[in-house]
Amino acid sequence: MRVVSLVPSLTEAVAVTLPGALVGATDWCTHPAGLDVARIGGTKNPDVAAIVALRPDLVVANEEENREPDLDALRAAGIEVLVTVVRELPDAWRELERLLLACGASSRPRWLDEAETAWAEAVPYERRVRAVVPIWRRPWMVLGRDTFAGDLLARLGVENVYAAHAERYPRVPLDELRAAGADLVVLPDEPYRFTADDGPEAFDAPAALVSGRHLTWYGPSLGEAARVLSDGLRVAYGR
Structure with a gap:
């Protein structure tokens, strides 16, 4: 083959x-x-x-x-x-x-069974955390409705503020993002490569810099994604 x-x-x-x-x-x-x-x-x-x-x-x-x-x-x-x-x-x-x-x-494959088990055993936050999840800058774009990454975050107790938006990846002005009342800003390193010096400074809410591979890829990385994402979110949010 x-x-x-x-x-x-x-x-x-x-x-x-x-x-x-x-x-x-x-x-x-x-x-x-x-x-x-x-x-x-x-x-x-x-x-x-x-x-x-x-x-x-x-x-x-x-x-x-x-x-x-x-x-x-x-x-x-x-x-x-x-x-x-x-x-x-x-x-x-x-x-x-x-x-x-x-x-x-x-x-x-065994890795697929192990990844499914890891997610079945993942423990979400005790209370819901509201977050905006930018995926691009200039212009700002965020996760909207019906996305794989949004579903992963929801399973970890993170509610996407724009989950009910009509678009899957809406463009949202920065002032609207800042006024959305989010507890947390989740900034992956792909498709836009957000870093400690590029992204968090735009928001008042705490920022979680997370691995885009673990947030958006569906493959062997899912085996450790729940743990990696949870650790990154807890470090940023402090809960």
Whole structure:
């Protein structure tokens, strides 16, 4: 089986579960470390011709991260494309199992069972914490409704202030974010790389700098994500 992945978290899932199956991945696929495969561009601008030249049996993608015209072009070239849909944590368990079996796994991998157990045992805050979760700056964009990252935070007791917004990733002016009455600002290091010197200074509320990989990726990182995110949130919020 020859697999090309257009999603960083799926790249990690395939590489960890099926060493040798992956022949191509995006420039943004950073895990596992030392991954030695052909690079085929970004998630939003993959080199379709380069992918076709790799002669993959399967290309794995995601309905949010990848563009339908690119996937249609791959299908038109006779390549099978598997598209995942992940909006909540249970979707991740189901879609990862489906994807890995399609890539040639003989059974559900152990790391997936362990990750599901870790989240089942995760202990949320004793009381709800209201947070805004920026994902971009210039302009400011935040998590809105129906997002995987928002679902993870909710399971840890963090209520997204904009969870009921009409848009999934709304642009919200900074003065409105500051006036939203949040107890906490959650600042991941991707897709925008918020740092201690870039982000927290814009808000009066405490800021939690968290790993974007653990907040937004659905793959092997889920095994430690609940612990890593909880530790980061508690350090910032002090509860």
